[in-house]
Amino acid sequence: MNAAQSSGVFGLGPTGLVVLAVIVLAAAGFVLARARAMASAGGDARRLHSLPNYYGYNAAMMIAVPALGVLVIWLLAQPALVQNAVLDLIPQRAIAEGSSINLVMSDVRRLAEGLDVAVAAGALSADEAADIVATGTDIRAVLGNVGVALGSDVDPEILAAAQEYRSLSRLWSWVMVAVVLSLALAGMAIALRSARAGFRARNAVERGVLWLLILAASLAILTTVGIVLSMLFETVNFFSLHPWQDFFLGTTWAPNFRGNSELSILPLLWGTLYIAFIALVVAVPIGLFAAIYLSEYAGPRLRSVAKPLLEILAGIPTIVYGLFALLTVGPALVTLFGRGEEGLLGLTWMTGATSVLTAGLVMGIMLIPFVSSLSDDIINAVPQSLRDGSFGLGATHSETIRQVVLPAALPGIVGAVLLAASRAIGETMIVVLGAGAIAKISANPLEAMTTITTRIVSQLTGDTDFASPETLVAFALGLTLFVLTLGLNVLALYIVRTYREQYE
Amino acid sequence: MTDMTNAAAPAAAPKSSLLQQDARTRRRNAAETRFKAYGIAAIAVGLVMLAILLVTIVGRGTGAFTQTFITLEVALPADTLDKKGNRDPEEMKKVSTFGYKPLLAQAFEAKIAATGGLDSDLDPKKMAGILSDSAPAQLRDFVLADPSVLDRTVAFEFLASSRVDGYMKGRVSRDSIAQDKNISVEQLDFVDKLIAEGSLEKRFNLDFITGSDASDARPEAAGMGVSMVGSFFMMLVVLTLALPIGVAASIYLEEFAPKNWITDVIEVNISNLAAVPSIVFGILGLAVFINYMHLxxxxxxxxxxxxxxxxxxxxxxxxxxxxxxxxxxxxxxxxGVGASKMQSVFHHVLPLAAPGILTGTIIGLAQALGETAPLLLIGMVGFIASNPPDSIASGLLDPNSAMPAQIYEWAKRADPAFYERAWGGIIILLVFLVTMNTIAVLLRRRFERRW
Structure with a gap:
């Protein structure tokens, strides 16, 4: 991808140029194929099998789709190929104590990019950059002049690897351009040859479009596979560096970037579930009663005002709730439960604004519309005949709701609560700002605790080293979170689905 | 009914009457009223929370849109700023912002000498301390842009430091600064005199909307502009990729997909992806786009x-x-009139569904615009993008921030002046979200068809 950053025409690298070229070729192919087909029919569109434009579309698709498809695959594969080739050049001793292949590779990449920048800025000529030897020119000074700061002096082996990286990247980029362009031209040739009156262009185009649609639909699967694989690999790495017993069964979370960390998920899981529990205690009764009132009692006017207003709460970004927790709810709780004599109740139970209760309360507010609109739909789906039967037996409205409507809607409501729980467990910004950073297992809701999502953010932001268990643990946490929320979602969908079948 | 009761039991008083509620009915009716009250209370709690949230945002955030400015006439002596005297900007660049700093103190001295009633025994350097740290840089940029201004006295408008700004907005008081090294009571007295004299005032600050983020020490100079550009480019990517791919996938699933287990897997997959926590997408982005593809x-x-x-x-x-x-x-x-399946979908169904698709897309974009968590993992916080990008390629590839990430960044800095800007940033973000959602609602109202 470095090629994409180096300047070219319009600031595009070879990748951008080749995309542009393919698009131009496709447009040209459209015009030419259409004209050819018309000519073969003697200018009479009625003698063509398909409408004239389909011949053009066919050509454009034949040119663009294989070429761009190969381009995307190429871009995905090239970094790994180049890296493997360069790795052979780096001797074991260049990988310093406490360092790793990944770190050395990132040095190599930075150096290669620096050389590219230097060439672009004119500090080095292209030949100089290719022949530069660490002993000859002071590469660090040269790159420093063009604004690329290197951490330490450059090892000759690393420099050689960087040169190799540059030349391989460039070579592969040009090979890519050649392959993609020849594919496009081949597609153009085939499409133009077949652009004759008897050719069933529409059928060909529609088959192609169908495949594109299928491709788009399978992207969802690809995303899931990507999520699982990206986390699985790093998690396996993590467990090779850190015992799994400690991760799942230990009781202390104490990351230490000098090694010897205790990385156990239990305190984080406790914080996560505790906060989610408080959030549900707030959101479920309020959301459920709001839904009952809106669907059973409220007139159309109140309903048309209150429902959208409540749903605004769901549309507010979570960062806003996070700030609200940190700066409004947290200090308000401290005034209530802390500060001793100065506080409202004269208590000293709470010291900081961040706590389980702060995050839980705010998250509960966020989840109110989630619970209420889901339950609203479910209550509305309960057939009117059930209510009528209950009224006919003399039950009051509330008795009908409690003893007939709610039991009938119960599976759906349980599903809604499970979905809300999955939201609460995966929520990040509110807990990052409102819950605190202390990992502990305690029952006091006024203490700061930390959650899985908070720790993922803190282990993966800033300077990260993807060879240390302290960073890799984030992927194990992420995978646990994914499995947890996935389980809740599947369970909720299953319950909702079974329930729906009862009345249809 | 009443006739019958009268006829049947004329002598004995009725044990129960429809006119008089017995205890059981009263209990049931009370339960009914209570139940209804719970419902009303629940809705009220929800709406009150919404109101508190909005009032907090507006109340705390509007301050960010005004800023305190100080008007000051600064003499620009050529002998210190351009020692060689040849007015060559390259030569003059050697004078760093430190070289410009004393000029501010001298300007205050000159102002006191010129204005009666503004006497203060404050050290002129301390006086210059009420200006933003960006003031010397502002002077330097001005001089370097046009060296001919040297040896003249020019009126400047400087940002006041965040403490003075807080004093003007009521955030900082003489009591609250007892432990504060950045400002003293004497400086606040001087500020009061400047207000009376008319050279210090609070007014609308366009830079907050258009400017870039500033370092920790200069909250008064920080703005949302550059991160807005970052958000814009992200939305551009989302729109150009998510709309075509999403529509294509939906067309396949809705119109063409055979009912088999593969289709089922895809459908279950999509509904699950909708509920995957956003931070997991951040991990995916970090692992695939940054660690593997080296974007x-x-x-x-x-x-x-x-x-x-x-x-x-x-x-x-x-x-x-x-x-x-x-x-x-x-x-x-x-x-029936001979279109193929594909033609019927693309020529007839899709145009009729377009308003709904557009509405859904806008709502999806609004969601994406407010999302923060995944951006933290791919590094869109923690640095300062000082210049707006100059081309589309640099807009897409150069490091930048995004609106919600910028707000998070400010919230993390633990300075009341930055908190105010975070709330202000939220107002800007919400304006965008409200606009997008309003457009979506209007589109739906205008074009939605009931069949």
């Missing part, structure tokens, strides 16, 4: 790709709903 860190392109994957399920679900709402008779009619 630049902090680039809006990467943010856009991550948000695309996150928004796709939303767009697919709403697009499928609007495709489903187009009645089968439209398809049958198209097929």
């Amino acid at each position: 630049p860190n902090s680039a809006p392109l990467v943010g856009g790709l991550v948000l695309t994957l996150m928004t796709l399920p939303t767009i697919i679900i709403s697009t499928r709903a609007s495709l489903k709402s187009v009645p089968p008779s439209i398809r049958d009619a198209a097929l």
